[in-house]
Amino acid sequence: MRLKGKRILVTGGASGIGLSSVERCLEEGASVVIADLAGSEGAHEAKELDGRHQGRCLFIPVDVTSTEEVDQMVAKTVEELGGLDGVFNNAGIGGICPVEDYADEDFLRIIDINLSGVFRVARAAIRQMYKQGSGSIVNCASILGVFGQSNTAAYTAAKGGVVNMTRTLAIEGAKKGVRVNSIGPGYIDTPLIAGLDEELKQSLIDLHPMGRLGKPEEIANAFLFLVSDEASFVTGANLLVDGGFTAGKS
Structure with missing residues (x-):
């Protein structure tokens, strides 16, 4: 098992990419904390997965x-699991609005969750990992972290910040045994996408040279690689998992 004995924390772990990542980590032998909002399905999912995986999920x-809350989450994880070997910094929200209509509070909320939230989690995890002398953090960025798109000023600003912050954290952590990388998913077939009308959904599919949306488990597999010892010489990278979206247009 690729993660046997590893102790992993996944934020935004109650659904979608986060939940798929939790499931893959459990399958590969890790003990996993699902971290999400109190009103999410996280408690239910953890109870079910804990029963299927010998008490390794909470x-x-x-x-x-x-x-x-972030500092308490990391402290509680360490208390329950005995340490912290890996983090998927995955909590985030979307947001679509023309720049001229963006209210300050809406813009700042996306920044606070998608960028500052990633920083808070990374900071708390790094403090623990520095004590241990080891650890791996994977931040969830986006294809919109490497180029712009209309009506996404806050989201692209946040995700671009995540990509470059990842590089800085990687440089700081390299001599202390901590690796930091990011993943840039394309459009992924989650319930959010499933709720779109067929014309809009097809327009998103057409943006990907592979002719389909990504699957949550495909992002989970990328996370599994980056958090594992198989990626022991990988840090500061932004792994694009996007069906060719960012490669260019034919």
Whole structure:
């Protein structure tokens, strides 16, 4: 098993990419904390997975906009699992709005969750990993972290920040045994996408040279590689998992 004995924390772990990543880590032998909002399906999912995987999954509620809650989440993870070997910094929200109509509070909320929230989790995890002398953090960025798109000023600003912050954290952690990387998913077939009308959904599919949307488990597999010892010489990278979206247009 690729993650046997590893202790992994996944934020935004109650659904979609996060939940798929939790499941893959459990299959590969890790003990996993699902961290998500108190009102999410996280507690239910953790209970079910814990029963199927020999008591190796638990839920910790967290709001990543709260430094206190994030620090408590990491402390509780260490208390329950005995340490922290890997983090998928995956909590985030979307947002579509023309720049001229963006209200300050809407823009800042996306930044607070998608960028500052990633920083809070990474900071708390790094403090613990520095004590241990080892660890791997994977931040969830996006294809919109490497180029722009209309009506996504806040989201692209946040995800671009995640990509470059990842590089800086990787440089700082390299001599202390901590690797930091990011993943840039394309459009992924989650319930959010499934709810779109067929014309809009097809327009998103057409943006990918492979002619389809990604699957949550395909992002989970990328996370599994980056968090594992198989990626022991990989740090500061932004792994694009996007069906060719960012490669160019034919």
